[in-house]
Amino acid sequence: MYQLLIVDDQPDLVEDLATMLPWESIGIGAVFQAGSGTEALDVMKETPIDIVISDIRMPGLSGLDLIETIRATWSHVKCILLSGYNDFEYAQRALKSQASDYLLKPVEDEELLQAVRSAIAALESRWLEVSSHQGAIATLKDNLPIVRSHLLAALLKGRRYYGAEWEKKLGMLHLALPAESPMSMMLLRMEDYFASQNETDSSLFQYAICNIAEEIFADGFKLWNMMDDYGYCVFLILPSDGCSRLEMTVIEQKMSHLQHYVKLYLKGTISLAASKQVRFPDDIAVIYEQLLGSFRQRIGGERDFFYTLAEENGSSEASSLSQLYQPPLLHHLLEAGQWEATETKLEAIFAELEQKWGDSHEHILETYYSVVSSLSYSIHKNKLWMADIMGAEFNQLLGGPHFHTIRQLKEWTAEVVGSYRGNVAGRAQDSRSGIIKKVQEYASSRLDTASLQSIAENVYLNPSYLSKVYKLETGEGISDYLSRLKMEKAAHMLRSSQEKIYEIAAMVGYQKTSYFIKVFKERYGVTPQEFRDS
Incomplete structure (x- = not known):
């Protein structure tokens, strides 16, 4: 659904256009209001707007100035201008500003709806073109080396793809590589003269070295390469x-x-x-880790040296737990609140621990410290204290781990992560409840001036986000809530006071009494006077 912004210095007209037309029926999901060009720009800075309807003549920033500013900053936004003047100069400047439409006041409802339909059609056409399959394929071809590098980087970190998804990805990158293909991996370190170059020259040398490698290996081999995080050129x-x-x-x-x-x-x-020789792609992450370790241990500070990894590493050699360090990382999942994915990740970690290192207390410690590090990072990132989340368990944490079995560590981890999840959920609910209370307090105390924008500013939230949170929690949109509140207060005053109808209209935020009467009758089925008389 698209988002619409209506701008006019006549608040009653803005309110009428925003609430009385069937916007949802033509694809508009949210309608925002602004009383000036400056206020409109403030709304657009906070909220993604697709279409703007603006009056031309407004104090301060005119409608024409407004759409020129919009065009310079948000070129994709469609603008429709309303004018009470059939002036050729206005129309000419509107055309230069690439306005989608130029309508004369008073505009008929269907005419305005049709203008918005046309703007939506133009938006859909443009974004379909931008996101089209053919356009994506063309862009992919232009950036094929970069995309291949990103895929190889993910494979080095342990990312796995399966079945049709994997075949499709390789096909798009023009890599005809069936599963279980033989491969070797080579790490290349640039030294001495190369290492002393600035970043630009170093990149040029890297490019030149890769070209030389391609030329040398062209007879009988294909190369797939990238630069890793440690400064090595990695070649498959x-x-x-x-x-x-x-x-x-x-x-x-x-x-x-x-x-x-x-x-x-x-x-x-x-x-x-x-x-x-190893298998593609299953062995990529494992062999990469082995080569990194080999480079450090076997080559070290030597220059102009090459080394081939032995067929077998000794079975007694230790290694780290790969699942702990394969993406997605545990601390990223915790930070994002992806609780189901966190559970899946922990299951994979403990499955590897049980299968490969069931009798290794060192690997139990490695897992424990990794879990604690991930939890502390996420908890502190959310501006919370571990002691508040963990309770009595925190004192045990200070004394170090007391685990002797994988089962004990697994149970402890599940309990601590569960406590953190419950705490975050409770805080989110409390936060939302507090927001709803602030919205309602502000609206009831300033009913004559309250709007979505003013309420959002008061609670320091984006209007679009606030609108979604309020509807999620109450089942009612903020605009509907404000309208209902105004009508309920008006009805109460009509029953219990002697205030004149135009005074009541002003008290609940309607500057034009005729418009207030129209809205009141639509809600209650009678005019305010008939309501009072009855």
């Missing part, structure tokens, strides 16, 4: 002819040639570490 080396095995001797020869030609033509040194 894949067979170009669909072979089921890689000739590792050939790969090692090409690695040696790559070092030679980089030194010869670019005057700098590189070190390389490569894996033996």
